[in-house]
Amino acid sequence: MKHPRPPFVTVASPYARSRGVRPNGRLKTVHVPSLPPNLGELLDASYRSLLDASSSAILLLSPESIILGWNRAAEIISGWSAHEVLGVRYVDRYVPVEARAAFLAALARVTDGGEVRGCEFPLMGRTGFQTRLSWNMTQVVGQYGDILGLMAIGTVVVSETVQEEAPRPVQAQVRSEARRVQSAVEEERRRIARELHDEFGQALTGLKFDLAWCGVTLTPALMPSAIAELVRKVQMMSRSVDALLGAVRETAAALRPAMLDDLGLVPALECLGATFQQRTGTRCTIDVAPAMASTVLPTDVAEALLRTTQELLTNVTRHAAASQVHIQLSQDAGQVNLVVTDNGKGLTMENLSTSNSCGLRGMQERATLLGGHFSIVGKPGGGTTACASVPVAEGFVS
Numbered sequence: 001m002k003h004p005r006p007p008f009v010t011v012a013s014p015y016a017r018s019r020g021v022r023p024n025g026r027l028k029t030v031h032v033p034s035l036p037p038n039l040g041e042l043l044d045a046s047y048r049s050l051l052d053a054s055s056s057a058i059l060l061l062s063p064e065s066i067i068l069g070w071n072r073a074a075e076i077i078s079g080w081s082a083h084e085v086l087g088v089r090y091v092d093r094y095v096p097v098e099a100r101a102a103f104l105a106a107l108a109r110v111t112d113g114g115e116v117r118g119c120e121f122p123l124m125g126r127t128g129f130q131t132r133l134s135w136n137m138t139q140v141v142g143q144y145g146d147i148l149g150l151m152a153i154g155t156v157v158v159s160e161t162v163q164e165e166a167p168r169p170v171q172a173q174v175r176s177e178a179r180r181v182q183s184a185v186e187e188e189r190r191r192i193a194r195e196l197h198d199e200f201g202q203a204l205t206g207l208k209f210d211l212a213w214c215g216v217t218l219t220p221a222l223m224p225s226a227i228a229e230l231v232r233k234v235q236m237m238s239r240s241v242d243a244l245l246g247a248v249r250e251t252a253a254a255l256r257p258a259m260l261d262d263l264g265l266v267p268a269l270e271c272l273g274a275t276f277q278q279r280t281g282t283r284c285t286i287d288v289a290p291a292m293a294s295t296v297l298p299t300d301v302a303e304a305l306l307r308t309t310q311e312l313l314t315n316v317t318r319h320a321a322a323s324q325v326h327i328q329l330s331q332d333a334g335q336v337n338l339v340v341t342d343n344g345k346g347l348t349m350e351n352l353s354t355s356n357s358c359g360l361r362g363m364q365e366r367a368t369l370l371g372g373h374f375s376i377v378g379k380p381g382g383g384t385t386a387c388a389s390v391p392v393a394e395g396f397v398s
Helices: 014-018 039-053 072-078 090-094 097-111 160-165 168-217 225-255 258-262 265-280 299-320 349-353 355-369
Strands: 008-012 027-031 057-061 067-070 116-124 130-141 147-156 283-288 324-332 335-342 373-378 384-391
Touching (some): 072 130, 090 116, 097 116, 097 130, 258 299, 299 355
Antiparallel strands (some): 008 027, 057 067, 057 147
């Protein structure tokens, strides 16, 4: 059996029309395939696939809210399958009592030809949990203008509280990772300080003893002038070794004060204050609450407070031109508080906003990583007060 040939249509070519040729002057035959007999089924299947692929709940309702259609997303959000809900009055089962009148009014507005955009109504699921959805509603009109139904498309609304809480696990992970990095940095400081003290310090000390022996052995009274010059050089080298040995010890102490590991935060602060006063001439006093004198703080807390004090004293040296600094350490309601006050020039907003305020941001970050806070205030000519407050587990604070 031969299949009938598809119809053909004869039209004038675009070239012929552009040249003013009559339609019957130059002709082109165009092949137009016939439509498949199951086109309606194909379109229906395509629309169904699109509806099920949507992440929004899509309902087909009658003006009285009878459920005529229910896509896959609606099943997931509600917990009800499509065959369980078809023919059910939506507003009676899935809309809370207090919202039913408003929902029916929205359906009536759409039925009368109006639009509904962004109206929020909750959907009650199988377990009783309510999911708030933002609804867009429109008419579904047949080919003769008759209303086949009302389509309601609901998108899940995420509350601001959920949006704020959502990043918290990520923030906690970032904070934990930052604390781990900070701990690794402190461990590396400890290792370098130990090597400076043990290896370089011992080597320089041995070299100093050797130079001292040379100085004693080469007695200028028994030697010619050339040997006397050699003795002078040895003595200069000995003084250079003394200076280098002192620099190594200071660097090791700055990297990781041995006193912090051996005796704790309070002695380390006292040593830091004494060194600062000796080096700068600025009077430094320390006031430690009696309860803190015998308290052993967690390592990360002690490190953070000591580093903060170091940075603050460095800032006093560079910028404050102060004659007195006061360091106060106390504890209150599970918080360890460090307050450093000076009587210098005072900090201004311009100082806080300049690129040189990286040290201030570093102190803020140290406190934040431990769940605490850091603040600093100053008054021109009235000095500066900085406060770091860090929470400590109850077992660590007496």
